Amino acid sequence: MCTDPKPSRRRYSQPHHPATQRSRANSQLPPITSCRCVQKAWLASRAIPRRKGTYLMPGAQRPLNEANFKHAMTITRECALDLLKVLWGIHPYRTTLMFFLNILRGLSPAFRCYSQAMIVDELQSFITSDCFTWSRLVRLLVTEILRRAFDGFLDSFATTNERIVHDSARFFVEYQQVAQRLRLDIPTLADPHVRDCLQESDLFVRSFNGMGGFGLLSPFDFVQILALASELVSHIFVLLSLTGGTAHLGALLFSLFSAVLPMILDRYGLATSQADNSYSPQEAKTAERQEKLRSLAYSDVHRSEILVFGLGPWILSSWSAARRAMLTDERYSLTKSNLPDMLKEMNVSDLLFALQNIPLLLMFQSSSVSLGSLALYRSSVQSVVFTVGNLLTTIRMAFQGVFLMGAFCAAMNIQPRLDPPDEDALKYPTNSGGMKLEARHLSYTYPGSKDASLKDINFTLNAGESLAIVGYNGSGKSTLAKVLLRTIDFDTGELLVNGVDIRRLPPRDYHRRISTVFQGFSKFNSTVKENVGLGYVQKLSSHAAIERAIRLGGADSFVGSLPSGIKTKLDATGFDYPSCAGMNAMVPSGFSSASSNKIPHGLSGGEWQRIAVSRAFMRAERPEVDLLLFDEPTSSLDSHAQNKVFDTIDDVSRSSAGKRTKTVVFITHRLSTARRADKIAMMERGTITEFGSHEELLKRDGSYAALYRASV
Ligand SMILES: Nc1ncnc2c1ncn2[C@@H]1O[C@H](COP(=O)(O)OP(=O)(O)OP(=O)(O)O)[C@@H](O)[C@H]1O
Incomplete structure (x- = not known):
């Protein structure tokens, strides 16, 4: 199996001795076995004889033979009694x-x-x-x-x-x-x-x-x-x-x-x-x-x-x-x-x-x-x-x-691969003024792919600076964003966060310092309130916090006119019902408005994007957040709304005295927006080919300048 558990390491906190069944059930499972032999026996029992590398489907019956009998004995010895x-x-x-x-x-x-x-x-x-x-x-x-x-x-x-x-x-x-x-x-x-x-x-x-x-x-x-x-x-x-x-x-x-x-x-x-x-x-x-x-x-x-x-x-x-x-x-x-x-x-x-x-x-x-x-x-x-x-x-x-x-x-016993071993783990090094990012020769190939999606990426972004990542489709912008967000690892190179190797930071701790909008953001089949509030669940019940985030994301313009305001249930699939408008028309006239409000409400692409941006703003203002990373946050917005969102990002990333307190990274295809950033990274075929301010890159008259001229 691909995981590499280290037997010496304690993986679960010991359950204390709670009085109630509920708290007992909520406690963490004490380590049953950290022996790799259980994983090996389990995997070996699935191997199809004489067909190397092929395995039985999950749940398939194991043939009753001597080898499987031995595997069963190993599993019983190593985990049955502990589990019982x-x-x-x-x-x-x-x-x-x-x-x-x-x-x-x-x-x-x-x-x-x-x-x-x-x-x-x-x-x-x-x-x-x-x-x-x-x-x-x-x-x-x-x-x-x-x-x-x-x-x-x-x-x-x-x-x-x-x-x-x-x-x-x-x-x-x-x-x-x-x-x-x-x-x-x-x-x-x-x-x-x-x-x-x-x-x-x-x-x-x-x-x-x-x-x-x-x-x-x-x-x-x-x-x-x-x-x-x-x-x-x-x-x-x-x-x-x-x-x-x-x-x-x-x-x-x-x-x-x-x-x-x-x-x-x-x-x-x-x-x-x-x-x-x-x-x-x-x-x-x-x-x-x-x-x-x-x-x-x-x-x-x-x-x-x-x-x-x-x-x-x-x-x-x-x-x-x-x-x-x-x-x-x-x-x-x-x-x-x-x-x-x-x-x-x-x-x-x-x-x-x-x-x-x-x-x-x-x-x-x-x-x-x-x-x-x-x-x-x-x-x-x-x-x-x-x-x-x-x-x-x-x-x-x-x-x-x-x-x-x-x-x-x-x-x-499977260990999340991005979690550092306990002995290597470091606390997130706080740094006033945002997160400093240093990428050194980063490369990454998706599992199963032939070509690398990131090749020899190098850049330094100082705390409090803003970076726009631009480039052609498929040039690796979102992949770089995923690496920076630590949702995927990289194969070679080094990424330093405030001077510390990102691989030594527990992802859960690191993620607390980030707010983001993903390119393919989630649309939850739930209310506006939950769609936005999930950006910072600790404030999910705070009406005021959610309304502020909605305002910052520019979603207030349409949320106010929804049938139940922020309590309106949104139709995340968009097509699950024949059509929300159609459904409303089909509701018999005797139905109360309350029951018709239960029908999920559809939103336009741009409106959904504002909801996603609002979700990011739910957390963006938190003092512990050092990095705002937005992957094409305004791709469906009109120019006016787009400028407003970027103005807000700028406001949120500064203290009341106007000093930058958060680092901002955003990906965009609109170069008129990119020029707002302190630094611009031009990506081509998985690598950063040009890096500098808008003016520097224009002076250089390379790919960025050509792309910029084409866009304006
Ligand atoms: N999950 C994946 N598995 C394999 N290859 C992938 C995966 N996701 C992306 N790629 C490949 O990685 C390369 C970079 O993709 P990426 O999404 O980073 O590009 P991008 O610059 O963000 O593109 P766009 O501007 O269209 O959003 C592409 O060649 C893409 O086909």
Whole structure:
């Protein structure tokens, strides 16, 4: 796996001992294992033999072979017990109770059979002999009723208890999973193994639904094995007490064999259902494509483009090609006739099951045998066969569950790649007057790309200076912005922030010092208030702060006229509803304005951009913010609005005395705006070819001067 956890490092703070379950669940997971062997075992279990570099799809069943058995053992040894201990710690009493109740539940079927056999015996003696007593029959019936009542009570109590344990455990693991997802940065998430690991970890989290929900087993479901084992032991005990001869023992072994036989066939690759294993990466791709095309056909978001570009027939034919390919594959695997299928056709298990009646005949020959004993014998044999089958299935599911658990443990140990190791981490070096940036020979190639998007970038931007990055499309401006924002790393070179290597600054701390507008900014399907307030969540409930940010971003001009002002819900997709205006017209006249206000309101491109700029201003004025980085913040705005935004950026970056207190970097294609900056970086083919003030670059009469002349 691509991550490089250092075993010596403590990754999670130890949970304190909170009194409530909620705070326990909110605490961080103590380190389960930092052993790389879990990651290695998990990854190795996914490798497809003889196809180097190819892996099973996330969630696919691991073949039951020796290598995987060893991997399962490693995972169990390294993380199962630790994880169970952590989960047990959430509800120690209830979890212990759950274990006992499951064993008790396992014993109850044998008691049931025994009790019913006694009633049958009593009835038999009523019909055939005179040693029958009513009082004994009534006693047996009352005992049976009480037993049933107790069974019912035990069952509902055990189920409720189990649900409480599972729910808390589920919340706990879900919480860890979400927290870990939020910790991970873009380069880490770009790794396909990390994504697969998180996906399998998600499946593990979902398994906490109780009793094999989603067909998966959570560690708590392992108690099922205990319950089944105790059920098996109790039935065997009943059988042994009923029979003694070797003929009966032989029949018993025969019964067990009949239950185990299908699993043996399976073990040697003669299984009848290999669906998951035969799901090759190519088939998975076809399935994914089919699903994507189906979603496209159903999508409202892309409806306009589908209509205007006439994509309907293409979607339909592509979908049907993918679907047909899948159906053909499925049909092919179904028609493949082999030995197990033939054995299945012959219903071997049923045949063996029929033979189990032989000892019944043997018993019948014995004159002393009672009807109840026969019934008890018959039901016990059937229960043994059924329980052995269940036990083997549960063990197989548990075997698969171990790998999902391994994925969870491995996922919890993934380190965000941009986080510096604890021993190297430095605090952000504060600097009055903004952030000083020094780039030395920076280069970067996107994963999977052949060409570098950044090549040998060099510049120095002093604290409080402003820099405009200009250049042709695809010249690397946004990539440089991402590097400066520390959302991606660089391959070679050095980037100093206030004299300190940016790689030694924890990104979370560094990001507190920045406010930004991304080129492809987010549009949240929420209210104006939240769309803006998310720029500084600490002030999300402050009306005044949000209104100020809206004013600074120039969004007040239209927000005031929205149906519910800043509480208006915005339609982020733009096309999710037939049309907001249309919808308003469709609302029956009797509807109150309140209900029509619930319909998300659409915005124009420029209006959305003002919302994004307002979001950046929500945080930009904070004293801890040293860098304002705006990637084409005004590309959709008219010239007047554009100037206003840049005037505001200038105001916000200065103290009340007019001194620059924040460094400003902005990317723009409008060179009339770029000339406002102290420095301009002209980018071409991934590198800065010219750097200096507007006047200096004009004097130089190079690419910038040519671009400037072309634009004015
Ligand atoms: N995620 C990515 N994966 C691979 N290559 C990428 C990725 N993003 C950008 N690139 C490539 O990197 C190069 C620089 O892209 P970048 O977005 O930085 O250009 P830009 O100067 O901001 O362009 P524009 O002016 O059009 O916004 C381009 O060749 C682009 O194709």
